Amino acid sequence: AQSVTQLDSHVSVSEGTPVLLRCNYSSSYSPSLFWYVQHPNKGLQLLLKYTSAATLVKGINGFEAEFKKSETSFHLTKPSAHMSDAAEYFCVVSDQWTALIFGKGTTLSLSS
Amino acid sequence: DTAVSQTPKYLVTQMGNDKSIKCEQNLGHDTMYWYKQDSKKFLKIMFSYNNKELIINETVPNRFSPKSPDKAHLNLHINSLELGDSAVYFCASSQDPRPGEQYFGPGTRLTVT
Numbered sequence: 001a002q003s004v005t006q007l008d009s010h011v012s013v014s015e016g017t018p019v020l021l022r023c024n025y026s027s028s029y030s031p032s033l034f035w036y037v038q039h040p041n042k043g044l045q046l047l048l049k050y051t052s053a054a055t056l057v058k059g060i061n062g063f064e065a066e067f068k069k070s071e072t073s074f075h076l077t078k079p080s081a082h083m084s085d086a087a088e089y090f091c092v093v094s095d096q097w098t099a100l101i102f103g104k105g106t107t108l109s110l111s112s
Numbered sequence: 113d114t115a116v117s118q119t120p121k122y123l124v125t126q127m128g129n130d131k132s133i134k135c136e137q138n139l140g141h142d143t144m145y146w147y148k149q150d151s152k153k154f155l156k157i158m159f160s161y162n163n164k165e166l167i168i169n170e171t172v173p174n175r176f177s178p179k180s181p182d183k184a185h186l187n188l189h190i191n192s193l194e195l196g197d198s199a200v201y202f203c204a205s206s207q208d209p210r211p212g213e214q215y216f217g218p219g220t221r222l223t224v225t
Contacts, residue, residue, distance in 0.1 A: 034213065036216075038153075042218065042219075043116075043202065043216040043217055043218040043219050044155075044202065044204075044216040045216070046213045046214070046215075049213055088153055090155065099145065099157040099160055099168050099170075100145075100147075100155075100157065100204075100214060101157070102154065102155040102156070104152070104153075104154055105153050105154070
């Protein structure tokens with residue numbers, strides 16, 4: 001069975017500093033992995049996806065994630081955080097029937 | 113143009129009532145989904161339809177019944193609403209059944225009193 005574990009429920013950073021949101025996955029086959037973002041009272045938006053192509057994936061708004069099979073990780077990073085990045089972030093794996101299996105989310109808070 | 117739309121955005125109702133949430137996508141996608149987000153923001157798949165056929169049906173009470181009149185619509189009907197049904201319900205769509213990115217609607221916040 002597929003699953004994801006987001007290692008931090010809450011991350012706080014200052015504006016302009018790097019962001020690291022950690023995610024480990026478990027999958028019985030080569031997974032498709034995603035990061036989604038949910039701004040307050042909004043729907044979910046895809047940030048980036050990994051589907052067995054390049055292991056370093058670039059997404060929208062300056063976010064990146066690196067797929068590391070040896071570590072079963074898919075951490076999300078951004079070099080410099082912006083106030084508008086404050087949101088809930090979900091690490092997601094896709095199962096064989098295409099349903100998305102969500103992690104429990106990481107709340108990213110920003111301070112100026 | 114809104115890609116995936118849901119109505120209503122907010123729904124407040126009493127226990128025991130029956131209610132429906134509608135979802136429409138104008139992306140031409142073949143597959144549509146319903147997800148439930150609980151008060152702790154945990155999201156879980158409920159149903160998935162591909163070309164009007166049910167392909168995923170998670171362990172959801174049979175009070176929940178999805179209906180897909182055509183591949184652009186996937187409605188969710190809930191009978192005999194319970195307090196525990198209070199949540200945000202998201203509709204989503206994707207291009208085909210293979211793993212891929214999904215486009216989410218804005219959500220429907222259901223409150224059962």
